[in-house]
Amino acid sequence: MTPGLPPRHEIDELLRRSLAEDLGTAGDLTTDAIFDEDDTCTARIVARAAGTIAGLDIATRVFTLLDGRVEIEAHVVDGDRVTAGADLATLAGSTRAILTGERTCLNILGHLSGIATATRSVVDTLADTSTRVADTRKTTPGLRAFEKYAVRCGGGINHRFGLHDAVMIKDNHIAAAGSVKEAIAAVRRRVGHTVSVVTEVDSLEQIDDAVEGGADVILLDNLRGEDLRRGVERVGGRACTEASGGITGTTAGEIAHCGVDVISLGWITHSAPRLDVALDL
Amino acid sequence: MTPGLPPRHEIDELLRRSLAEDLGTAGDLTTDAIFDEDDTCTARIVARAAGTIAGLDIATRVFTLLDGRVEIEAHVVDGDRVTAGADLATLAGSTRAILTGERTCLNILGHLSGIATATRSVVDTLADTSTRVADTRKTTPGLRAFEKYAVRCGGGINHRFGLHDAVMIKDNHIAAAGSVKEAIAAVRRRVGHTVSVVTEVDSLEQIDDAVEGGADVILLDNLRGEDLRRGVERVGGRACTEASGGITGTTAGEIAHCGVDVISLGWITHSAPRLDVALDL
Amino acid sequence: MTPGLPPRHEIDELLRRSLAEDLGTAGDLTTDAIFDEDDTCTARIVARAAGTIAGLDIATRVFTLLDGRVEIEAHVVDGDRVTAGADLATLAGSTRAILTGERTCLNILGHLSGIATATRSVVDTLADTSTRVADTRKTTPGLRAFEKYAVRCGGGINHRFGLHDAVMIKDNHIAAAGSVKEAIAAVRRRVGHTVSVVTEVDSLEQIDDAVEGGADVILLDNLRGEDLRRGVERVGGRACTEASGGITGTTAGEIAHCGVDVISLGWITHSAPRLDVALDL
Amino acid sequence: MTPGLPPRHEIDELLRRSLAEDLGTAGDLTTDAIFDEDDTCTARIVARAAGTIAGLDIATRVFTLLDGRVEIEAHVVDGDRVTAGADLATLAGSTRAILTGERTCLNILGHLSGIATATRSVVDTLADTSTRVADTRKTTPGLRAFEKYAVRCGGGINHRFGLHDAVMIKDNHIAAAGSVKEAIAAVRRRVGHTVSVVTEVDSLEQIDDAVEGGADVILLDNLRGEDLRRGVERVGGRACTEASGGITGTTAGEIAHCGVDVISLGWITHSAPRLDVALDL
């Protein structure tokens, strides 16, 4: 089943914003001077490197916004793995629209596919475990919905989307409330019954506190090796366990083998290199 | 002299968008449940790694938008190099505002400083040449003005901002016009007298064509070593020369020594890793 | 502790939209013709009926947007109960701004306080139980964040804010998945580990299914009396129980006494009568 | 003849805003996890109570915005009276789009039809008089154009849309100008010749003043019974007469029989209960 796309109005707003910064108010000076309104062409979108695709329909919609008559045929769907050289889509229509939208399309597709590819590489590493790979809120400003979509395309799951859709109790909250347990209690009194509570812990005592307080997710922050294994055991299945903090593609496997339910990584969204994609006329 | 910031309304729109995706409509569930409207605190923004700072005023303005009374004192200015552990700014005011704005602030600051740091590293490599480092249009969707600002903070210069503020003649335009010279002529007939014309070339004949056609910038695409050196000589100072295409931090020096005026790199904007920054209460 | 306000940018957007529909492009024809730019006055905002206040700071901010120099002094805070005739706030400043903003201010304040008052009346009814009062997604289009804030001011809690921040499995989803259990499993495979799962049930078998499937909240839809009591017992504390469907202020108490954790009501947001508030010069 | 709809761009903006608050950036978690992109279904929108319909085309347009291919067939038009159980429209198309848009559609349709139903009930009460039923500016923030449209669907007429499209002279304006007559004169000097002037009066002297001053509409505020009848006689057809202030469905008939041209009521927009509508798959 394909992951649900970000809301349509978010997609169109991203495309409008991206076109606005590229076109300014003068438009595509070069293309408008060389090609006439009626000129047409066909073009292929290709992957120049192997990876996992995300955002193909989103990115090619830019041509529809520029000229509703451009025909777009996708050859893969989001989440597919492709090899270098793979044909991703074929375009046919107005040359002005296709050349004018090219860079905006590729920037979106390359960025999101880069994230899906990075996510997929970690997910593959953990294939022999039941640990799942999650993102964080360390996303590029203004692109969170899209980057989290790309994570889903890469086989990962989404951590909370923001400050608004789950509680996460961190050190400052704990210090102010007095303890993990009191922090959870304070939150439970005020938020709705459908809100999940995640809490960071950094000691075995806090784990007990979190479990007794009724945390839904216990985030074992920056624990490694034996400490992490012991933490997971202490939770004993009474809450979901999550490992976080500086986890790389290399260390992910070892951490997963400590039995944690979820590992979350910031770099898959904030520092994944772009997947090289191109448009050939 | 500090580089000019992106327009104020662009800054506020970026911050509003970033807050919107983090706060949704429910706001910061955790902080609102633990801290009261009147609680205050002080906090420091610190660099956890060495790098070049970009976007400090932009990023900390998020606290002003959340609560106009938060006091912000910056200890560095954009473009400064800092060491790991450096204090970047001090905040004092509403705990709710500071904790709620934390992630948005850090995401912007880390992203832009990552770009400035990457740019600076290439600029430093070329310190013994007169070659300048430029960005491209391969930027993150919706963030071009900000990423190009970060490049300036890192000591680089900006290539065109979009399709609208300079002409760039590429292979498809040349093929349609018949030759580099005809393409330049077609463009010059239609665009204003203040528009610069950049043209890609991939042979010595095209270089002659471009120079005679009156190109302002000649982009020697994917040339290396002796070929590049010969290209630069052929131009002979009659136009600005630019090298582009897969240039890395490692190859930049060698390419610059071919005498090219400018090298442009996509990865400093689209794939620079985030600079690690944090907020400590 | 005061509930957290909706995000500032949402408040300002609501006020801008409300002013736009009242002012059009011609502004306040009457006031601009009678009063001069420099005329000033003082005014009181008063409750004409007893109730619970919500949105006072939000509503009076309209005067600040019209003229930054209007002084606003609030005499109550959101969540306070007031009697008919109570002074809620005092305004001093530009007569043009005060008269022009009057209706917008009162429409917001009256609407939100009406919701808080309705909520509070149900909450009071359940004071001798541990059952909590929640809202639904049956809110006025465009006002959900504000109406849910008003519910919090009235002592209620918020159900999910939308389709995006919690899962709710309804009959159509169950039918498509095959059973409650399979529906929960399908959802758990795809959503993140911080997402709560609510499921509707309409039989004892489905309750078992839901509990075993690991639902966080079990919604006993349209059950009453003995059926509801038996449902709650069947859950046995292994999930949060919620009653919903046509519950009125009159039936709420009886339903709560069946031991359900939460009752949710649509009418407190979609059909609560406005609290009568006025502005006296 | 069907009343003119609010401007198309206002409709689309209302729908976008309503979808945004329901979908957030994560979309419909439940539906996206259970149904695939290609799943289709048919559904009916039905009235669960008798009433007058308003906003059917507006509300169902949400499905078009979510997926342009959803087929919508309306069985009634705005302004129609329906009985409980009536089929209002049939939908066919993407299950994801239909389930995702359901609540937004129903919230708009139920809210506007509630207003039309309330308006219609008062209009029916006055069927044996020539008195017309008008709304006020006491509307829900951000929904004025829609609520006033619903009043038209219910057989009412619209009072001014805002401060910008007619003058209304109230006590504060009269006090500042010196008298009703002077207030009218001050306004007439400054506003255009196409602007109607409404003035509140609270004594027979003020009525004379208003008539002589050339008021288009004289608002007999809070008058009842014999006082109202005498007021209407004093005007003697030289201006339109309007009664206002706390008029209910019960008192409307008696007031109309005093011969007033228009009665205006705030509660038909600000406190009308929602009409119960539902979507059945």
Next chain:
Amino acid sequence: MTPGLPPRHEIDELLRRSLAEDLGTAGDLTTDAIFDEDDTCTARIVARAAGTIAGLDIATRVFTLLDGRVEIEAHVVDGDRVTAGADLATLAGSTRAILTGERTCLNILGHLSGIATATRSVVDTLADTSTRVADTRKTTPGLRAFEKYAVRCGGGINHRFGLHDAVMIKDNHIAAAGSVKEAIAAVRRRVGHTVSVVTEVDSLEQIDDAVEGGADVILLDNLRGEDLRRGVERVGGRACTEASGGITGTTAGEIAHCGVDVISLGWITHSAPRLDVALDL
């Protein structure tokens, strides 16, 4: 008394839009390269030609939006007549802000003052009559609220602001309804009691029809001389009379002497030459 300004949010939106088209995303390249963030200066806004000022506060607010610390002192108020060389305002503050905002400020001020000056010249011509000067809907796209404000500053009055705030019955409406009288009746049945009805007429019969139908304003379209005089007489004060259609500054006086209440002119908004204003450092 100064005319009421367009709503604040309309002003800020105009300024934002104007800055956006001038600054793009790169900002003021020249000023940012020559002046540093801390450089300050003083400047004067001056009239280079005689005229009537409109929009001074609106136009200078651009500097506040660019930098909240720029000090602005106005030496005239909107509606004042000035001679060539007159000092209009003094600015002090950031050189970057003042030079960056200069053109936007002058474009707004010159445009609106051009309209006020044109209006004033016609108003002065009619000083010995009781005829008033009105604008039309022939305004520059997107600037209607501002241009109508400028007309007020020039001593004119505003015709309807749009299709929404008064009825105007034209030939097509009359043809469809059957007659002027039937058109008025059709409209009166449907629009509210506060809506004024203007009707065009082109014969004496239509005038009778219009008066009997109860038109508020009778627009004697393209009548001149004796025909117009006779038309005004036929109305006999039973409605407001308006002359329109190709009236110039030269013909206005003669037309006014026919006794018409209002003359309306399109060119004062759509073709008034800009007033020459400048900013001197």
Next chain:
Amino acid sequence: MTPGLPPRHEIDELLRRSLAEDLGTAGDLTTDAIFDEDDTCTARIVARAAGTIAGLDIATRVFTLLDGRVEIEAHVVDGDRVTAGADLATLAGSTRAILTGERTCLNILGHLSGIATATRSVVDTLADTSTRVADTRKTTPGLRAFEKYAVRCGGGINHRFGLHDAVMIKDNHIAAAGSVKEAIAAVRRRVGHTVSVVTEVDSLEQIDDAVEGGADVILLDNLRGEDLRRGVERVGGRACTEASGGITGTTAGEIAHCGVDVISLGWITHSAPRLDVALDL
């Protein structure tokens, strides 16, 4: 070849804004009261005066936005010269949409065609020279992209679109930098290699300075006759020469004969009279 239109999203935003100011929230009161939703008609857009057309597709798109089913057939293309009485386009479809959009369509078409007509008249005057006609930044607030498009339709070229797409060094910049040469050097150090540099000069020494400094365009401000001719000679083809400052249709020819490459005129955008266009049913 037809000039490239302003970006589609700019067009739609202009139309939305223009409709918003005309329709308010109540819509077209008159047309909605006389014509029913299903009424249809055909209409012609005609020129009432001779001129050059600009913005026909932009202006008629308003009908598409109001009702997607209106058929629009254009009989001329932008840039065509037409005689008085010429048929420009035929419309067929909803009467409500056509009458409601009429004024918005005509305001845009008349405004832009007025600019194209003024530009064309100057371009024709210079037909026997190689001097080109350019616009300036003295455009109507919010309409720059459209007015510059109209200039292109009239045969002119566009000067820079704003402060962001070319450098223009003026007296204040020169004074701050010390000299023209130093100002150019300061700018070149900071802006990218694709940015053109225009500099104003007012003496022969400054011309030498500008040429040596490497200015791309030298603006001979307010020079006339022999002084201008001498200035052009001094530049000697080493930069593009531009004359500016108070040039009228009458003086343009004489100035062009001084050999200048470009003359730029503000009045073609800020003070061109509207072309008279109309819509006939």
